[in-house]
Amino acid sequence: MSTPLIRLEGIGRTYRNGELATTVLRDVNLDIQQGEFVAIMGTSGSGKSTLMNLLGCLDQPSTGRYLFNGEDIAQFGSDELARLRRKTFGFIFQSYHLIPSATATENVEVPAIYAGLPREQRHQRAQELLTELGLGERLNNRPSQLSGGQQQRVSIARALMNDAQVILADEPTGALDSQSGRDVLALLKQLHQRGKTVIVITHDRDVASHADRLIEIRDGQIIHDSGNPAPEQPAPATPVADEDHPASAALADTGEAVRMALRALKANLFRTVLTLLGIVIGVASVVVMLAVGNGARQEVLDRISSMGTNLLLVRPGAPNTRRSQDGSTNTLTVQDAEQAALVDNVVAAVPEMNGRVTVRSGNTDYQTQVTATSADLPIARDWPVASGVFINDEDDQRYAAVAVLGRTVATNLFGNADPIGEYVLMNNVPFQVIGIMSEKGAAPWGADQDDVVFVPLNTGSLRLIGQRYLNSITIMIDDLRQADATQEAVFQAILQSHAGVEDFQIRNMASLLENVAQTQNTFTVLLGSIAAISLLVGGIGVMNIMLVNVTERTRETGIRVATGARTSNILQQFIVEAVVVSAIGGALGVIGGLAFAGGLQFFGTAIQFTTGPVLLAFGCAFATGLIFGYMPAHKAAHLDPVVALSAD
Incomplete structure (x- = not known):
């Protein structure tokens, strides 16, 4: 026999919560050849789902070795594990795990985004897969508009998007009616016939009977293995983006990152508007305050200049003394x-x-x-x-x-x-x-x-x-x-x-002009600093909303990790969302601030419009998103994928 595709040697998995340790898998030894159709069966709590997470590189064993194609995955870094999930494994979950705000086509495209496939190519491939699975008329439907069977088909199409070599199906029929369940099992058989390695996790013996090999697990140990491996079959290759292609950089293209951010923000429109409001007020305040401050400074300087800067003013009274009421000085x-x-x-x-x-x-x-x-x-x-x-x-x-x-x-x-x-x-x-x-x-x-x-x-x-x-x-x-x-x-x-x-004093108007200019500059900086406080408050609002976003979208983060997202992809996604919010708020704030300042000017207030304050305010808004978005993004990027997928 050639080197098995998957080899588990003495695998154990123990979860620790403080001093409490729970062992879920014990001394698991298993070989799976390429092209097999394997069913791993066990009751609830037997450890079969944990085994699937280990097989799919969503989790790491506590003891033992996991060899994939002869390579020990313990030596793989996070990006290498993400590449393995992206290129090799396709997950079909019992709860479908579709992104609620995305259409069927967009859900299927997710793995290809992280693989760097160009937008047109992945869009075409997603539509072809959905059409092949009987969802040609549901391409633009969201998960809430699809039945359970249809959602599972979308999940299967997503698993096939990057031409995954191994299909991992966790209770693929558990949430379906009988007919939909039969349809899904038929699809898995078709995938096996195409040369895919199919691993089904189930508690149902009827489902397990469709596989060529049955492995039973109880209390974290394999108690039975029918040991009937299918002959090794080479999996057909479907072109996907070259991993070294520039397009495979984190979130491939900035436009795609922004589109994903806008879609996520649109899903919570009211909350997004409230977040925008803080940034808008902050930026508008900076623009208006600096315009008013600069206008007041220029007006005073113009008035002094109108008196002439080449003047000396001689006045009575000794320096630093006040003139008496009778004018005796x-x-x-x-x-x-x-x-x-x-x-x-x-x-x-x-x-x-x-x-x-x-x-x-x-x-x-x-x-x-x-x-x-x-x-x-x-x-x-x-x-x-x-x-x-x-x-x-x-x-x-x-x-x-x-x-x-x-x-x-x-x-x-x-x-x-x-x-x-x-x-x-x-x-x-x-x-x-x-x-x-x-x-x-x-x-x-x-x-x-x-x-x-x-x-x-x-x-x-x-x-x-x-x-x-x-x-x-x-x-x-x-x-x-x-x-x-x-x-x-x-x-x-x-x-x-x-x-x-x-008993007299002389003032130089040029020096007076310089002193007044310095005073007015200080005044302008003070106004700008006061306005910047409101921008800071807006930034804190962005961070709070993004933290809520991360919490609410924990499962979505797990889905993205399972489909091949790198840590940097998740980090970038949430940072881009924060920056997009701040940039939109900054743009609206600049427009609103200029309009308000224009209104003040119309009613006689001295206003001076300059490019500097506008760029400063917008730049601060952009930086606010970047800085205050990092903490929530960092939290999302380092979520445990297994915990994230099981989140409510």
Whole structure:
């Protein structure tokens, strides 16, 4: 006799639960030749199902050796055992063990997926097998739409999908009516006649009588073996994918993995939607928060920039001290501005004196700010006149009662009428309107810069404000590269005119802009971090749902392992499902976040759309699926296949 296809030498199997040990098989010795039709018969609890699991490489013996074609399977790694199940064994289970969410065709295709057979080829082969078994009109039916006999035929077709050399049938007629049982036994005989090695596990002597060889087992030991092996017959070969073909990589093609994931997620649609909701809210929050934060930052920077970045602002008061209520620390004078104007790199030094005033035109009164200044203000502030002219040096020298109105003041007093040449009363002093400033907008601190009236410095000091000290000096410099040196020169010039008393302070607008930018960036990061927390919560939701998924689909995992899935296949499948959920949720979250941010922008909130936050949010969602999906996937990939197949 040639080397037997299957040889068991002194096989024993003991299960341990803590200190409790249960021996199911004892010193089993058995040879099965290729092409035999063997029935292993025994009562419930005799160990026959455990023997089948060992034969099909779903379980490992505790003692003894299992040789397949002369090779000791104890030397096989997990992937080699998966290859053996995939290429050599075809399982027909009493409970059919079909995937509920898959059609008959898809159930039959499962072993070929893990064998790497191209999609079109396996689809065609599955349909041919089902048609041959009389299910040509049931190709797209799900298990719940098939009778018991039809489900068992699907199970047989699945066992034949990869042209399995050995068919292992566990109580193949146990859940069928008499006619369906006879049909299944007839199919097993046909498979034997085609050269397959058929091993039937049964407790029914009538079923066992169809086999050529009967092996009886009781209390984990073989008590009878008819020992009538059929002559060895070569099994016909049906082409399946080459194991070394690139298509046989884990789950062969990413598209197939995604399709399987979508089908599984669709089976629990409501739960999937709830899981998606957590990711959608998290991603949308990140997108909206960062868009709002970036928009607010840009708006503040634009306002500061609109005032000019090549400016030095001189204000009264010693550094790090607060100005007193009576303004006694205000010691800036026009002479200080004149001294600053003489410094190299200074284009203009504009003195400013501020106060509040009520402006009247006809019967309309309006309270606003009045700024007494010099002719250089439009240059220093980069604030041109929209119509008319600005005050000049002659107006200042002759104490002229002329005024230039900001856009807000002009609109409130004159509406759409042209105010040039008209007179307004300020403190009962008539001032002629000689110009209207262009619209400037809000200041960085939120004040309306257009709510102001400009008058000559001397006129304002004498007739409106009643003080001789300046509130500030705005200095425009030429070369920003010399800003620090110019600031120091101005400081020394004013300090000298103040007899060495440092009762003023100078701010560099460029430095202020940089500091504000850093502050706003911190604010944006804070907003993004808060939003990321909701994304984290969504990720935890994904992990919880995937853990429930793994638990609910334990039997499905066992089915996939029995049909040849590697550990990496199961790991990838559940990770892909988590990633698909997160990716879909991420895409919906991005769309929802952009739409919500667009609505805020429509209602006046400053929003800045950039690609970075969108990619960041979607990338985080994708990473969330990958990270939080790993633990459930790892749990599924390391399930005991025997335990998994017996799960409810």
